[in-house]
Amino acid sequence: MLDELLGRASLKERIDELEDENERLQKRYEAESERRADAATARQDAEERINRLEDRIAQLEGELERKPEADSGLTVRRRDRLRGGELEAVFERLSSYRTGPEGALTVGVDDEVSDSIRAALDDVLGDRIALLEDATPCLCCVDDAGLLAVTLEPPLVPEQDAVWCDRFALEREWFLPTGRHAIALVRTDLFALGTYEDDDRVAYRGFESDVKGSHSKGGFSQARFERIRDGQIDDHLERCREALAEYETGGDRADTPLYLVGQRGIVDALVEESDLEPSATAAVDATGDPKPALEQAVHSFWTTELRVL
Incomplete structure (x- = not known):
């Protein structure tokens, strides 16, 4: 009341x-x-x-x-992953190969073999074009006599139109560390940057960031854990961007070739959120402390897959 x-x-x-x-x-x-x-x-x-x-x-x-492939009966005669001295020897041998005028074809092949490339190679490769399709994206080198037919998947696969010449149109920097360049390894919690003259490292910078693992260890909800972890990764990417600021468009080292390697999603996010225009990107599996991880990444990046058709 x-x-x-x-x-x-x-x-x-x-x-x-x-x-x-x-x-x-x-x-x-x-x-x-x-x-x-x-x-x-x-x-x-x-x-x-x-x-x-x-x-x-x-x-x-x-x-x-x-x-051997059961359906076609075709198989590559040789398949190797080459780097270092072995890769250089193969590159030099292919570069020194000579034919008559317009006897050597070099062509860059994307994910699919176009009709024009198929027409250019049909007389030489015939049914073996199926092996080329399995190797894409790649560079393909063949001679008009069918004595030499290889595909190469170097670190840098250029947009190379079909070129008939008396030699193969290959550039050293597609395959081997050449001149001054930089390689940056980026993972969710690690960054390492090396500056190189050919294959000699002349400068280095690396760091790790405190980023939680992929699962909550208890103490708070998984959702809150995810928010904290995402924030830590964002902070880490910002540190990576600051470390690479000189390589962004307009930066002091913008003209130096930069190769970004590491976890694919992290590499893509860094490129998207910055003004970097890397010469190439690659997913590599490199673990451990920054400096040895960078060495692993460089070893993996400068590797070319060779297939003899």
């Missing part, structure tokens, strides 16, 4: 309604947080499974290349 006289009854009813609404919203928030946490965990598990499957696919593809 006293509450009604003082006008507090309606206020108490409103408070009860708001408390009920607050409890309902709290339960909804908790359910949504759990759903997002489950989704984040499922996404991470899926990414890990994809990585394992990609490794397995690469392994099976390698095994498949070493066996």
